[in-house]
Amino acid sequence: MINTEIEQEMIKPPLPPGPLKWVKENLFSSIFNSVMTVALIPIVFYLLFSVVSWALFSADWRAVTQFPLLYTVGQYPRDQIWRVGVILSSIFLFLGISWGRWGGLLRSISLAAGLVCLVTALLPVQHPQLDQGVRLFLGSNTVMILIGYFIGRIKAVKASVIVVGWLLIPICAVVLLAGIENSELIPNVPTTLWGGLLVTFLLAAGGILLSFPLGVALAFGRRSDLPVLSGFSTIFIEVIRGVPLVTILFMFSIILALFLPVESRIDRLVRALMAVTVFSAAYSAENVRGGLQSVPLGQIEAAKALGMSNLKTTVFIVLPQALRAVLPAIAGQFISLFKDTTLVVIIGINDFLGIGRSIINSDPEFVQLRTEVYIFIALIYWIFSYLMSLASRRLETAMGISDNL
Amino acid sequence: MTNNQPLISDKANIPFYRDERIIKIFAQVLSAVIIVGILIWAIINFFKAADARNMTLTFSFLKESAGFPISNPPIDYDPSMSFARAFQVGLVNTLLVSGLGIIFATIFGTLIALARLSSNWILSRIALVFIEFHRNIPLLVLLFLWYFVVFGMVPQVKESIKWPGPIFLNKRGIYIAWPRLTETGGIFVTMAAIGILVSIIVFIILRKRRKITGKATYYLPASLGLLIVFFLFGWLLSGGTPFQMDIPSFTGINYQGGLRLTPEFAGMFLSLSLYTAAFIAEVVRGGIQAVDKGQIEAARAIGLPPMQVLSLVIMPQALRIIIPPMISQYLNLTKNSSLALAIGFQDVFAVGKIVINQAGRAVPVFALIMLTYLSLSLLTSFVLNIYNRRIQFVTR
Numbered sequence: 001m002i003n004t005e006i007e008q009e010m011i012k013p014p015l016p017p018g019p020l021k022w023v024k025e026n027l028f029s030s031i032f033n034s035v036m037t038v039a040l041i042p043i044v045f046y047l048l049f050s051v052v053s054w055a056l057f058s059a060d061w062r063a064v065t066q067f068p069l070l071y072t073v074g075q076y077p078r079d080q081i082w083r084v085g086v087i088l089s090s091i092f093l094f095l096g097i098s099w100g101r102w103g104g105l106l107r108s109i110s111l112a113a114g115l116v117c118l119v120t121a122l123l124p125v126q127h128p129q130l131d132q133g134v135r136l137f138l139g140s141n142t143v144m145i146l147i148g149y150f151i152g153r154i155k156a157v158k159a160s161v162i163v164v165g166w167l168l169i170p171i172c173a174v175v176l177l178a179g180i181e182n183s184e185l186i187p188n189v190p191t192t193l194w195g196g197l198l199v200t201f202l203l204a205a206g207g208i209l210l211s212f213p214l215g216v217a218l219a220f221g222r223r224s225d226l227p228v229l230s231g232f233s234t235i236f237i238e239v240i241r242g243v244p245l246v247t248i249l250f251m252f253s254i255i256l257a258l259f260l261p262v263e264s265r266i267d268r269l270v271r272a273l274m275a276v277t278v279f280s281a282a283y284s285a286e287n288v289r290g291g292l293q294s295v296p297l298g299q300i301e302a303a304k305a306l307g308m309s310n311l312k313t314t315v316f317i318v319l320p321q322a323l324r325a326v327l328p329a330i331a332g333q334f335i336s337l338f339k340d341t342t343l344v345v346i347i348g349i350n351d352f353l354g355i356g357r358s359i360i361n362s363d364p365e366f367v368q369l370r371t372e373v374y375i376f377i378a379l380i381y382w383i384f385s386y387l388m389s390l391a392s393r394r395l396e397t398a399m400g401i402s403d404n405l
Numbered sequence: 406m407t408n409n410q411p412l413i414s415d416k417a418n419i420p421f422y423r424d425e426r427i428i429k430i431f432a433q434v435l436s437a438v439i440i441v442g443i444l445i446w447a448i449i450n451f452f453k454a455a456d457a458r459n460m461t462l463t464f465s466f467l468k469e470s471a472g473f474p475i476s477n478p479p480i481d482y483d484p485s486m487s488f489a490r491a492f493q494v495g496l497v498n499t500l501l502v503s504g505l506g507i508i509f510a511t512i513f514g515t516l517i518a519l520a521r522l523s524s525n526w527i528l529s530r531i532a533l534v535f536i537e538f539h540r541n542i543p544l545l546v547l548l549f550l551w552y553f554v555v556f557g558m559v560p561q562v563k564e565s566i567k568w569p570g571p572i573f574l575n576k577r578g579i580y581i582a583w584p585r586l587t588e589t590g591g592i593f594v595t596m597a598a599i600g601i602l603v604s605i606i607v608f609i610i611l612r613k614r615r616k617i618t619g620k621a622t623y624y625l626p627a628s629l630g631l632l633i634v635f636f637l638f639g640w641l642l643s644g645g646t647p648f649q650m651d652i653p654s655f656t657g658i659n660y661q662g663g664l665r666l667t668p669e670f671a672g673m674f675l676s677l678s679l680y681t682a683a684f685i686a687e688v689v690r691g692g693i694q695a696v697d698k699g700q701i702e703a704a705r706a707i708g709l710p711p712m713q714v715l716s717l718v719i720m721p722q723a724l725r726i727i728i729p730p731m732i733s734q735y736l737n738l739t740k741n742s743s744l745a746l747a748i749g750f751q752d753v754f755a756v757g758k759i760v761i762n763q764a765g766r767a768v769p770v771f772a773l774i775m776l777t778y779l780s781l782s783l784l785t786s787f788v789l790n791i792y793n794r795r796i797q798f799v800t801r
Contacts, residue, residue, distance in 0.1 A: 026526035033525045040527045226429065228437045242782040243775050244740035246754060254767055258454045259447035339543035346545075346747055353546060371554045378542045378550060385541040 063359055063369040064376045068129050070359065074195015074350050080179075083186065084198060085137055087173045092117075092141045094165055096148020101162060105394045109387075110145050117141040170205055177202075191269040195350035197380075199269070203341040203351065207276040208334050214277065215284025216319070222289060233285070240282035245343050249275045253347045272344045280337045287329040291322030324399060331392030335385050342381075353377055451768075464769050467492075473759055475751045477667050488760060495756030496777065502673050502752065503739040510678040510738060511731075514685025521690050532686070539683035544741055547680055552672035552748045559668070562659060573653055573660055579671055580653035583664035593639040593647030600635025604628040669750035673742065681738045688734060692727035693719060724796050732789045736782050743778075753777050 028034040064071075073084050092113065099110040121138035123130065151157060177194065179186040194202075221233030240248065252275040253268070260266070266274075295318050303313040323330070345354040356377045360370045421427050455462070467489040474484050478494045479501060520532035539547065560566060565575040573580040586594065611624035640647060653663030666674075696719050704718040745752040757774045761767050 244743035
């Protein structure tokens with residue numbers, strides 16, 4: 001009898017902390033804390049109030065709301081803008097497909113993207129650039145995601161097909177955006193006309209996709225037992241990591257041309273992409289190298305004992321474990337690459353930040369509205385990089401490599 | 406058994422293309438040929454281009470007169486001085502902004518980390534908002550926000566904002582009342598320097614004796630007392646007026662005197678150090694949280710006061726984790742100072758850019774810029790790595 005009594009006492013769950021208890025513990029736990037709370041509350045409320053009232057009543061958002069197309073695609077010819085639309089729609093389609101297949105985080109992203117499109121399509125405001133065609137396009141994107149979802153649910157669609165599709169999108173996108181010389185349907189559009197978020201995303205996505213394999217190669221190169229290869233990789237990595245990105249951007253935009261044959265011309269945007277890629281690759285290489293070092297030697301010996309070739313050991317045993325170990329670092333590297341793409345403004349490319357600056361400088365009236373423009377730009381960058389870090393945290397938890405749940 | 410051949414022969418059965426030694430030598434030669442080939446090809450191209458454009462590869466231009474002005478040089482400079490001097494001006498600017506930035510970012514970042522760990526919910530949330538805001542926007546956007554938005558709203562010279570101090574704030578910069586040495590100030594500074602040196606030596610010697618003998622040597626009061634004595638002595642020797650406040654005054658067009666911070670410097674310094682402070686805050690928080698809870702409980706159990714728990718138990722252990730990522734944050738800050746170009750602060754990179762635009766000296770100037778940043782990086786990591794090695798666990 002005594003035994004059960006004790007048990008009953010033990011399984012009694014702790015009372016959930018009531019709001020009063022929470023306030024007492026977190027705001028008024030000591031005299032010092034109470035003083036701080038009392039002092040901080042009015043300051044926080046005053047700041048919040050002034051920010052909200054400024055944003056709603058005194059701020060003039062004209063310089064932001066007048067040019068939605070400039071902010072998204074820059075000077076891209078308006079009659080060719082359907083190309084961007086096609087790319088966007090296919091991205092949404094594949095997003096939907098991936099949601100149907102894998103769910104999880106992709107579900108939240110898809111739902112959020114679909115909702116944003118739908119809300120923008122139904123916005124009850126008059127805007128010259130938000131005509132019926134654009135509204136219809138945005139609304140169709142929401143449908144696209146849903147169609148994708150149902151395609152993704154079909155078991156016959158193989159996962160590898162979806163992955164290949166994702167890898168093909170950037171290549172098709174670049175071809176479609178650049179166009180083909182002397183083509184009726186998709187005439188050539190010089191990259192000087194590209195701009196806005198389009199360029200920011202192209203540079204970030206291109207940089208991530210290209211720098212990662214290069215980084216892995218450099219990491220292996222540095223660990224190689226061939227002195228020439230490891231020496232070269234080490235010097236390359238250390239020099240790139242030792243100088244600022246601005247230097248590398250200028251090197252590719254000014255110096256590179258001197259070391260190539262006179263007649264060769266590399267496009268401005270491509271040179272910027274090369275610089276971003278090389279810079280990011282050096283940092284990725286160091287992250288990957290850390291991962292490679294963390295793979296226990298026994299794993300490699302076991303693979304060799306099973307008779308796996310060097311290549312197979314690397315691809316199927318070493319790399320998966322190494323990359324899994326350094327996933328947080330790689331994700332952080334990609335976020336900082338996304339933020340670093342803003343530096344192309346300095347070499348005169350109109351990315352999202354650059355377009356904002358051009359809009360400000362285009363009209364003396366807008367110079368007075370720079371506060372609104374820069375705050376808008378900061379907000380957009382903030383949302384995207386915060387989403388990226390949220391995604392990486394979710395991925396870490398899903399893969400069981402982080403301790404914070 | 407008539408067949409006496411060994412089962413595994415040394416060479417005969419392995420074809421040369423599967424012999425690992427030969428493959429390695431081959432790969433070595435191949436990679437060397439490819440790398441060297443590309444380099445030679447690039448250099449040949451370069452010499453062709455150099456011939457066509459009359460470019461030089463020498464550094465002799467450094468002695469020539471620069472011919473371009475630099476606004477607000479921290480050291481003496483005018484356009485008639487040499488290119489080398491212009492570079493020095495840029496270098497001093499870079500060092501100033503990154504050195505001060507590192508100090509401020511470290512202090513502020515640590516405070517933010519402590520606020521983040523505070524048991525007060527509001528304070529902790531404020532720190533979180535600060536960190537998340539700065540970590541998720543590009544530094545260049547932050548720089549533009551500070552330089553164009555905040556410093557853009559500052560009034561004209563005639564309507565300067567006046568803060569107690571006095572500090573004047575206007576379009577041309579921040580003017581701060583600043584103590585300047587008087588004629589006898591030199592004596593005071595010398596005495597102060599000697600005093601600091603002596604008290605540090607006394608501090609080290611007495612602390613060592615305490616460690617060896619275990620007897621109380623009162624090293625802290627002794628060295629502090631010595632310091633005060635030296636300062637007082639210096640103050641008396643200088644006749645009681647070693648310093649004079651240099652108060653900025655309005656001369657009709659502009660403010661004169663005091664310490665002037667240009668908007669470019671202030672914008673660069675603030676955005677760099679706030680941005681890095683957010684990252685440092687996360688580093689410090691991670692380091693403090695990594696200290697085993699049992700260590701803190703044990704320190705409390707033996708009766709250490711909270712300050713000593715922090716300084717004797719938490720910090721020494723947390724520092725071991727904090728220092729390596731902190732080094733890379735310092736390096737990042739130094740490299741990021743090159744963004745100064747975007748707002749016209751004349752750092753080493755901006756000066757180099759002007760020199761490139763002036764004449765076709767792109768390659769030597771670039772080599773110079775890269776060498777400067779590389780040596781800064783190497784120097785910083787060298788010094789901090791020594792410190793890092795000193796505070797790591799001593800394993801016997």
